[in-house]
Amino acid sequence: MHVRAATRTSEEYLSRQAKFESNARTYPRKLPLAIKRAHGIHLVDVNGTSYLDCLAGAGTLALGHNHPVVVAAVQRHLAEGAPLHTLDFTTPAKDEFVEALFATLPEPLRSRGRIQFCGPSGSDAIEAALKLTKIATGRRSILAFSGGYHGQTHGSLAMMGNLGPKANLPGLMADVHFLPFPHGTRCPLGCDRCDGEHSAGYVERLLRDPESGIAPPAAMVMEVVQGEGGSIPAPDNWLRRMRRLTEELGIPLVIDEVQTGWGRTGTLYAFERAGVVPDVLVLSKAIGGSLPLAVIVYREELDKWPPGAHTGTFRGNQLAMVAGRETLRYILDQDLPAHAAAMGRLLMERLTGLQTRHPFVGEVRGRGLMVGVEIIDPATTGPDGHAAYDGARARALQQACFERGVIVETGGRHGAVLRFLPPLVVTQHDVEQIAGIVGEACAATAGVATATHV
Ligand SMILES: Cc1ncc(COP(=O)(O)O)c(C=O)c1O
Structure with a gap:
């Protein structure tokens, strides 16, 4: 029945x-x-x-469920007969989204950054960041942090701290090296009150050590506030030291703002607080205004990958772009x-x-x-x-x-x-x-x- x-x-x-x-x-x-x-x-x-x-x-859901500005943007787009699905062809909706997004970025990303629309998940954008940096540097090892979370694909999962989801999965991306992430009350290096200085010093010595066992890395991938890892914020000075070190050693710094991006941590981007700028910024979640969307924005010097290096059928989600554009406008207007x-x-x-x-x-x-x-x-x-x-x-x-x-x-x-x-x-x-x-x-x-x- x-x-x-x-x-x-x-x-x-x-x-x-x-x-x-x-x-x-x-x-x-x-x-x-x-x-x-x-x-x-x-x-x-x-x-x-x-x-x-x-x-x-x-x-x-930065604006919660069914926010009127998001609903109105989606309805307008539908009423105009504009396309919903466009692969990576350009459209007025996409162009406006890109312009609005770039206007929020610090230099040099703002004026000389490049954007890649990815399959609409944070994990796929992370995969794109891995490919981009590996191709640009010609290297293959990756630095990640204990407690980190970057998604559930074989590359992103290989960088996950939590061992549970990785159990029984042979063949995850190889050459990932885990570094200690500072943790105020539970310092991974055992100090009483962790302000990140010990962790930064350890990472610095390790990466400068010719016997570290770590081949020159293609990227350092991190969250500024570990989310799934248990809401653990990185100290500003630690982040500045990681930025300085990666710059000196020529290691692209990938900051994963899939969860923190667009206001969640009290600044539009979590990295702003420490005054650093990543080489690659990974965004998803909030940027689609509750619809699926994921991008990476990166320094143009890294733009060495060939045409077709990262494709995906659903990288042209137009409704997500208009919903995201209006979400961003509202986030900024309302501070x-x-x-x-x-x-x-x-x-x-x-x-x-x-x-x-x-x-x-x-x-x-x-x-x-x-x-x-x-x-x-x-x-x-x-x-x-x-x-x-x-x-x-x-x-x-x-x-x-x-x-x-x-x-x-x-x-x-x-x-x-x-x-x-x-x-x-x-x-x-x-x-x-x-x-x-x-x-x-x-x-x-x-x-x-x-x-x-x-
Ligand atoms: C920091 C971070 N990166 C990546 C991802 C993966 O995003 P998705 O679940 O859309 O693949 C998540 C998801 O929670 C995340 O919090």
Whole structure:
């Protein structure tokens, strides 16, 4: 019998999903949602339950769901009979997008940069950056950082810190060398308060060592704030030192701003805070205004790859370009990076306030609206000499938040970091509500004994 879609309950949709969709599916396992409507930070499922969405398409939705400027731009484009799909042919929509994007970039990218439209995922743009720098330098080894996340293709996955998704996958890109990423409270080199100086010194000595075992690299690839790795911001001075070093050694610096780009960390680009400029900038997520789009922008000196070196059928997503163009205009007009910085500060302040009542609330960290809360077992010491991560409690808290109408992600080592990535348009009222519900979730799970990961 044919059942009209609208008459099904969330539970029915979820069970149909479990029946038809791949075992590799992820979010619905932890956040059992069948979404009917969405606006701003709000989601409503088919049962009529409302949620505050602090996942926002994994940090994609800078303006939240269905923002009026995005909807209007898409409707206008459709009404004009303009094309939707154009491979890499140019169009007025593409030209305007490129012009607007370049206007936001620092020199020399602004006046002498090149752009490559990629298959519409962050991972594909990362693949493009790898090819570009390998071809330009004639080298093949890559420097990446522990805790990093750059996507799920064989090249991007090879640069992932988390070992789980790489298990049982032989043949990932070879010649990736992992370097320590500074971590304020859990220094990978064991110092008490990590300001990145030890890590920078180590990397510098390593890369200058003729016996380091690392062939001259094609690129250093990094996030300025590690996202999936658990909302870990790099110190400004460390980033400046990495920039200086890569410049001196002739190693192209690839900055992955797939998650941080367009205002999330309190500046339009996360690298701005340290006053550095990458050789290759990787962008996706927010730039498509909630539709799929991914690009790399790079220094013209690197533009040595031949025609066809990186293609992809869907690199001409016109709706994403107009939605992205309007999203950028709105972000700049409303100064959303400054708003994100203020809302992020407030959220971190409120979450930090939970530490006194709930000893399992560990470090609260992040930058702008990329906020993480480490969930720990204060009674157990982990192998790094700090309180053990408590991933099981983090999952219990995620569940308790969900039951109370707040959607948060978990990430970081052992999945023990609650991650908040609300839309940049989140209001003070929303933040208070979110923090209040997280507080209730903490109280509800306080007595629950959970296994710690050591
Ligand atoms: C920093 C970073 N790079 C790359 C990616 C991969 O993007 P995609 O999932 O669109 O392939 C992500 C996704 O979360 C990311 O956060």
